Amino acid sequence: MTTTHSMRKPAPAGSRLVIADLCKSYRMGDQSVLTAADDVNLEIAPGTITAITGPSGSGKSTLLHLIGAIDRADSGRILVDDTDITGLRGNALADYRASVGFIFQQFHLVPSLTAFDNVLAPLVSRKTSFDRRSRAQELLAEVGLDGRERALPSHLSGGQQQRVAIARALVNSPGLILADEPTGNLDAANAAGILKLLRRLQEAYGTTILIATHDAAIASRADSIVTVRDGRTTVQAGD
Numbered sequence: 001m002t003t004t005h006s007m008r009k010p011a012p013a014g015s016r017l018v019i020a021d022l023c024k025s026y027r028m029g030d031q032s033v034l035t036a037a038d039d040v041n042l043e044i045a046p047g048t049i050t051a052i053t054g055p056s057g058s059g060k061s062t063l064l065h066l067i068g069a070i071d072r073a074d075s076g077r078i079l080v081d082d083t084d085i086t087g088l089r090g091n092a093l094a095d096y097r098a099s100v101g102f103i104f105q106q107f108h109l110v111p112s113l114t115a116f117d118n119v120l121a122p123l124v125s126r127k128t129s130f131d132r133r134s135r136a137q138e139l140l141a142e143v144g145l146d147g148r149e150r151a152l153p154s155h156l157s158g159g160q161q162q163r164v165a166i167a168r169a170l171v172n173s174p175g176l177i178l179a180d181e182p183t184g185n186l187d188a189a190n191a192a193g194i195l196k197l198l199r200r201l202q203e204a205y206g207t208t209i210l211i212a213t214h215d216a217a218i219a220s221r222a223d224s225i226v227t228v229r230d231g232r233t234t235v236q237a238g239d
């Protein structure tokens with residue numbers, strides 16, 4: 001894999017998360033209420049990789065959506081570097097969302113844009129103090145896609161598409177990356193490669209990374225494992 005100058009930059013500290021008394025329910029029709037986060041209390045240390053595991057429907061995605069402020073909690077607090085993001089509204093909310101790197105199972109690349117332009121997409125209509133084209137170039141090299149800048153997503157393998165998505169997630173230099181089943185569409189070798197890449201980025205930049213995953217092999221390589229059952233969480237240290 002290509003090592004670029006950007007890998008040697010001093011590592012900015014990743015975000016610290018403190019989640020307190022967090023609750024989220026969904027109303028099912030008129031009557032029943034489904035509790036997807038049930039009094040969640042968690043602390044996530046800066047610059048660590050945390051796996052979020054648990055059965056299907058247990059509340060893993062809900063937790064990531066609440067932390068990313070894509071969804072709103074019913075009650076409780078989510079402190080990200082001392083800001084309670086559950087209280088953000090308007091521009092402050094938009095700025096917070098833009099500051100988080102999101103990675104999804106289905107990659108969510110724009111099919112009509114090249115790898116290069118997909119990486120640049122989060123910067124459209126944003127002011128930046130850096131040369132965005134050289135940053136996109138650097139990031140694609142960093143995820144091992146030097147020479148594939150002009151490729152459309154349909155001409156890339158699943159593993160390569162996820163690498164483009166990771167480069168896109170990094171373009172705003174996030175302190176926090178939220179990855180929802182990032183290896184769910186990949187074979188074991190590609191899945192292991194993606195985890196290795198996330199670990200390398202965490203070591204280089206000190207980014208805090210949360211990964212929701214069904215994959216026990218991926219979870220076992222995290223620094224800590226949060227298990228979700230019926231919206232309730234328990235924590236254990238990784239291997």
Ligand SMILES: Nc1ncnc2c1ncn2[C@@H]1O[C@H](COP(=O)(O)OP(=O)(O)OP(=O)(O)O)[C@@H](O)[C@H]1O
Pocket residue numbers: 026027034035036054055056057058059060061062063
């Ligand atoms: N927008 C929504 N409206 C209604 N119910 C929802 C909504 N989002 C999630 N739920 C419900 O909340 C519960 C938790 O869902 P969530 O997607 O967080 O689980 P998960 O652990 O990520 O599942 P999976 O592993 O299958 O992705 C599920 O029962 C789900 O059906």
